[in-house]
Amino acid sequence: MKHVSPIEAASEARVKVPTRRALAKQQTRAKVLAAARRLFSEEGYEGATIRDIAAAAGMSTGAVFANFSDKSDLFREIMAVDTAALAEAMREAASRGRNVEDALLKIFTAGYTFYKSQLPLARAAFSVSWAPQDGQTLRSMPPVQSMHDLIGEQLSAGVARGELSQESETKLRAQMLFDAYLSNYPQAIFQGWSLDALQARSRDQIRILLAGARRG
Known part of the structure; x- marks a missing residue:
C-alpha cells in the first residue's frame, strides 16, 4: 500500500x-x-x-x-435530469416484470406515472420534441436511448427464456414498441387520460406487437 x-x-x-x-x-x-x-x-x-x-x-x-447559451440549452439541461431519472425508474420497474409482456407494461407505466405528476412540463417537452432541431436533440439524449435499449433488452431476455421465438426481429420490435410508448403521450397530456386508461391501451399495443413473436 x-x-x-x-x-x-x-x-x-x-x-x-x-x-x-x-x-x-x-x-x-x-x-x-x-x-x-x-x-x-x-x-x-x-x-x-x-x-x-x-x-x-x-x-x-x-x-x-x-x-x-440560450433557452433551449436550459430546457435540455432540465430534460437531461428528468430523462435520466425516468430511465432509472423504468429499469427498476422492468426488474419486477413476471415475463416479457409484464416487464414492458411496467416500463410504459413507469413513464406515464413519472409525467402524470408534472403534466405542464410534459406539455412543454412534447411541444419541443416536434421542433426539428431541438426535438432531435432531445430524442438523441443518452437517457432516451437507454429507454429504447431497455425495451430491446426485455425482448432479448424473452427470447432467452423461450417466451419469444429466435426470429423475433427484436431490434425492429423494440423500435415499434418505443414508438407505441411515445404515441400515448398526447392522450395523457392533452386529453387527460387516466393511468388506468393508458395502461389498458399500452397492454393492447404490447400484445399486438408481440403477437407474431411468441413461441408456439
Whole structure:
C-alpha cells in the first residue's frame, strides 16, 4: 500500500474541494434551473423567456447567459435530469416484470406515472420534441436511448427464456414498441387520460406487437 504523507494528503484534499467561485457558479446554475423549470411548467416553452427566468431566479439576464447559451440549452439541461431519472425508474420497474409482456407494461407505466405528476412540463417537452432541431436533440439524449435499449433488452431476455421465438426481429420490435410508448403521450397530456386508461391501451399495443413473436 502506498504511503501518503500528511502534506500530500492535504494537497489532494485542496484539489478536490471546490473553490468559492466554483460553488457560487453551481448555486447560480441551480437557481436558474429551478426558476426555468417552474416557468416552463407555468408558461410553456414558448411562453417562458430568458428575461422572465432571470427575474424569477433573482438574477440578471447576463448571469443566465454566463451559464447557459440560450433557452433551449436550459430546457435540455432540465430534460437531461428528468430523462435520466425516468430511465432509472423504468429499469427498476422492468426488474419486477413476471415475463416479457409484464416487464414492458411496467416500463410504459413507469413513464406515464413519472409525467402524470408534472403534466405542464410534459406539455412543454412534447411541444419541443416536434421542433426539428431541438426535438432531435432531445430524442438523441443518452437517457432516451437507454429507454429504447431497455425495451430491446426485455425482448432479448424473452427470447432467452423461450417466451419469444429466435426470429423475433427484436431490434425492429423494440423500435415499434418505443414508438407505441411515445404515441400515448398526447392522450395523457392533452386529453387527460387516466393511468388506468393508458395502461389498458399500452397492454393492447404490447400484445399486438408481440403477437407474431411468441413461441408456439
